[in-house]
Amino acid sequence: MLEIKDLQIHYGSIKAIRGINLKVPDGSIVTLIGSNGAGKTSTLRAISGIIKTAGGSITYNGENITNLHPEKIVKMGICQSPEGRLIFSNLTVEENLLMGAYTRKDKEGVKDDLEFVFSFFPRLKERIKQLGGTLSGGEQQMLAISRALMSKPKVLLLDEPSLGIAPLLVKTIFEKIVALNHSTGITILLVEQNANLALSVANYGYVLETGEIILEGKADELAKNEEVRKAYLGE
């Protein structure tokens, strides 16, 4: 289980995250929803060790991973597909995927996983030798998720997988996310602005607003919640 206690993140004098608590049980899909600037990406980056925390703790299976080097966190099985599909545009699709497996030493396993992600996203196989930068937005998102999967994570952190993608593809990608969770039992922490979509696939949800968690609950209950509907579902 991934557990966050009283997490605080500061950018200079700005307090982006002001003491949040979060639990991601093994095998579940947990979503963190909230509007722009609420601190969702900061939270994910802190889990990955890309930015330093100002206080609080992040533990994974009881082990403290707060402010560990990103390399070590990836090795422990927590990998992120970053916001805005930060793929390596000068590397081919295949090379991008191999970069995802950078921390792994088992060559055979990497080969198998390459086949696995290709079976999951056949579109990527068609584009295998293409440079990452020439893919469409949706394909880049598939690549970013697949690249994260190549590290064989136990916990997958997804940062806004729906951002800037055609609605039809968004649906496909979310179906894939659920299928992935069902078939491999991978734990997923999903950060989304599209609250409706996120709550429809998640088991549990947290609502983040200006650095604080204002609501939490089972995803289906949150989706019915008056406040959430008003603030995030446009009703």
Place this chain on the structure above:
Amino acid sequence: MQVKSKLLFLSSLILIFVINLFAGSIDPYFYTVIIYIGINIILATSLNLINGYTGQFSLGHAGFMAIGGYLSIALSTYFAPFFQNTFGTGVFGEAITFIIVLLAGGTAAALVGLLVGVPSLRLKGDYLAITTLGFAEIIRVVIQNMDVIGASQGFRGVYIYNNGVKAPQMVQDLGEMSNIFYAVPKFTNFFWTFLFVAIIIYYVHNLINSTYGRGFLSVKDDEIAAESMGINTTKFKVSAFVSGAFFAGIAGVLYGHFNLYLNPEDFNFLKSVEIVVMVILGGMGSMIGVIIAAVLLTILPEFLRSVSEYRMIIYALLLIIMMLTRPQGLFGFKIKRKKL
């Protein structure tokens, strides 16, 4: 592919060796230009590893070159008697001496690269450029004030007096005392220069095409994404910086032992810019492009000698036109590499 590049590397070594046998019959002027081409290829390719492949903008390459150059000529003059007694003055003795000073020059530059790289590579873009520029200027000013290597008058050799006093200039107080002047030995020739050209091309080529080497490209493409994948970006930046500095040091050694005279002004800001221009003109991250740019930018000023005083104006104009018409460089930004 691995085998093919190894074969290519070995055959180029043989070719370099054979050409070297005929080097004596090459016109001295052309020979000089050819050696400078080689040195510039080493400088530009090593900077390309930092600026082109890893995407860190370093403006201090002349500084590393200065460290390698000065340290090596100081070694090969101050310790000339030692080297001559130990290894002799034959071809082999000189070769061993040269290998020692080459490695010393390269290693010293690499160590300084590490020292500068670790703190400054946290900076990005223009900040890094300014830091590295400042560092190169510090090196130059320090050399300018070190009497033991000739300070601002430059360094061409050492007077070793009978009583053991060593100085780069005649010592007035010692008057008539007999001394021997050890000039910087002319070790650099076609073979050594192009041996290192072959080595750096082989090294960078294989590095960039390896699994490890893709780390450099990923750091350039997107640091956050690279970190998310568990890639230690600082390690890659520092290792690019250190190996780039090593080869810049080697280039300095070659330059010193060819020119037989070094002056701090050889390593001023303009020298660093000149190398950066080669990388940008060739196309950041394009091996072939950068090599061609290094060759062109060495030859061009020579061709323009006929128009004497307008030379540098035309040179500058050509650069401007080039940047306006092909801002991505001769061979573009796209990194041409072999397929997996």
